[in-house]
Amino acid sequence: MLQFRNRSAVIAVIFGALGAVGLPGCAADPPDGPTIANLVDFHIDLSSTPVHVGSNKFVIRDEGGVEHELIGFKIDGPVADLPLTADGNLDEEQMTNVTDGPNLAPGAEDARTIELTTAGTYLLVCNLPGHFKHGMYTVVTLP
Numbered sequence: 001m002l003q004f005r006n007r008s009a010v011i012a013v014i015f016g017a018l019g020a021v022g023l024p025g026c027a028a029d030p031p032d033g034p035t036i037a038n039l040v041d042f043h044i045d046l047s048s049t050p051v052h053v054g055s056n057k058f059v060i061r062d063e064g065g066v067e068h069e070l071i072g073f074k075i076d077g078p079v080a081d082l083p084l085t086a087d088g089n090l091d092e093e094q095m096t097n098v099t100d101g102p103n104l105a106p107g108a109e110d111a112r113t114i115e116l117t118t119a120g121t122y123l124l125v126c127n128l129p130g131h132f133k134h135g136m137y138t139v140v141t142l143p
């Protein structure tokens with residue numbers, strides 16, 4: 001999972017740097033293409049389309065062999081400190097949800113817009129029983 005977090009951080013840094021130099025009419029505009037979120041057993045791969053503050057189009061695909069979901073939360077600390085249920089799943093009732101959607105069967109797809117209204121750290125996760133424990137999440141930090 002470190003690999004994905006690092007990639008997200010690199011994307012955030014690059015996007016932040018582009019914004020800082022102020023490329024005219026380019027970096028300030030949100031990308032048109034959707035972010036592709038591939039759900040596999042048991043991790044989440046995001047395409048290189050930068051996730052940004054504002055409206056983010058997502059296409060979510062279950063590329064795994066079992067049912068998955070993609071939900072998101074704004075988080076304020078390390079993943080290791082997130083509240084858990086007795087079964088070791090995320091305790092969603094104690095968290096700030098930013099997106100929810102259907103459970104997807106293998107091969108199924110969902111498209112939705114995810115509003116990320118502020119800078120900060122977001123957790124995109126599959127919280128079907130046991131999947132978070134297996135590492136099925138990714139962290140995106142927006143400058």
Ligand SMILES: [Cu+2]
Pocket residue numbers: 042067068069126127128131136
């Ligand atoms: Cu899952």
